[in-house]
Amino acid sequence: MTLRRSKRDPEFPPYLYEAYRATVLRSPRQPPVTIPTTLSEVTGPGPALVGILPEDSDLTTNMGTGQPAMGERIIVTGRVLDEHGQGQPRTLVEIWQANAAGRYRHRKDQHNAPLDPNFLGYGRCLTDETGTYRFTTIRPGAYPWENHPNAWRPSHIHFSLFGPSWTSRLVTQMYFPGDPLQPLDPILNAIPTEAARQRLIARYDHTVTQPAWALGFRFDIVLRGPEATPFEEPEPIAAERR
């Protein structure tokens, strides 16, 4: 069986990565069909999405119980950039994560770790005019999963971003520096190069850290631009007839 990865970027994970078992029955076996970027691809819902409240970005309090979430409080911030280094303003950034004990608030998470009544585990914000986002949350715990014997996911925070177009949609995960579980994690290791894996590992940033309050981590995210799709295949129809 051959591993296939996106021809858009050789550093992206392949659809089929057998060490991550769920890919075996879910990865498409046919190559994707390359299409040109039409108005459908250069547009996207990002600019249409609004309705974010400031309190949505603080996961230590957005459960709304009046009591803070338990665990190691952290600040996660960074810039959302396009391939040319331009900050992407008004980008919806959504995050979700396990609590400090490694448990998600989700009916299918049966990990025998306590739920924190004061931790929802979901947050969102819009980037500012420089493309900067910022969350206050707690450091998520590692947790076991059934992928292989003694499998534990390294601590991570899920990220969803819209960017300026349909082509810049991204769902990814942020990992923490120095986590010994990372070399054992098939999801992180599905990324084929060490350099690209490192791009998902946040940096501890002492300038973000707040005294007697929270540790700071910086995680910048680079999104594809709508112009990035090459269209190399001959068009079978007379698309350019005038």
Added chain:
Amino acid sequence: MKTVALALTPPQTIGPFFHGLVRARLNVLVSPQTLGDRIRIDGVVLDGKRDPVSDAMVEIWQANAAGRYRHPADTREVPLDPAFTGFGRAATDDEGRFWFETIRPGRVPFTGRIEQAPHINVMVFARGLLHHLCTRLYFPDDPLTEADPVLNLVPASRRGTLIAARVPSAAVPSYRFDIILQGEGETVFFEV
């Protein structure tokens, strides 16, 4: 040729525990004020064994009834509908099912004077998908569908996976659009 200055952030799976992203009614794109013909879309996401994918998230993005996207890149003299964003999001249930209530989109341009057939852009996220999948839904009862320039980039034998099936005798025009991730009848996915 474009110079790529920064390396892209790689994608990762959405995992099984994303459901807090799917707030109530995000799969209903219409309000009483929305212009256009109401439609309903029902589908199921299936894996290579034809088992339902119960932890998928499906997103759609479409033009309004007049064929205008709510986006600054769409600068045409076509009216925006203040009661329509064009974005929807749904999670599959235990049987792998999802549904949307929306409007039939209008036509949007391809190149030159060529128009695309009305279509809905679809993305699929799920545990086991290290990168989301992009596809399109076309309408079987639209006169432009057969000539659509994007649909015609797809091998003829596979085009049918992108054309929804009209569900007869539904109160609102309803379409069935199943997404098969792998194997026989595998949905066509696009590199966009």
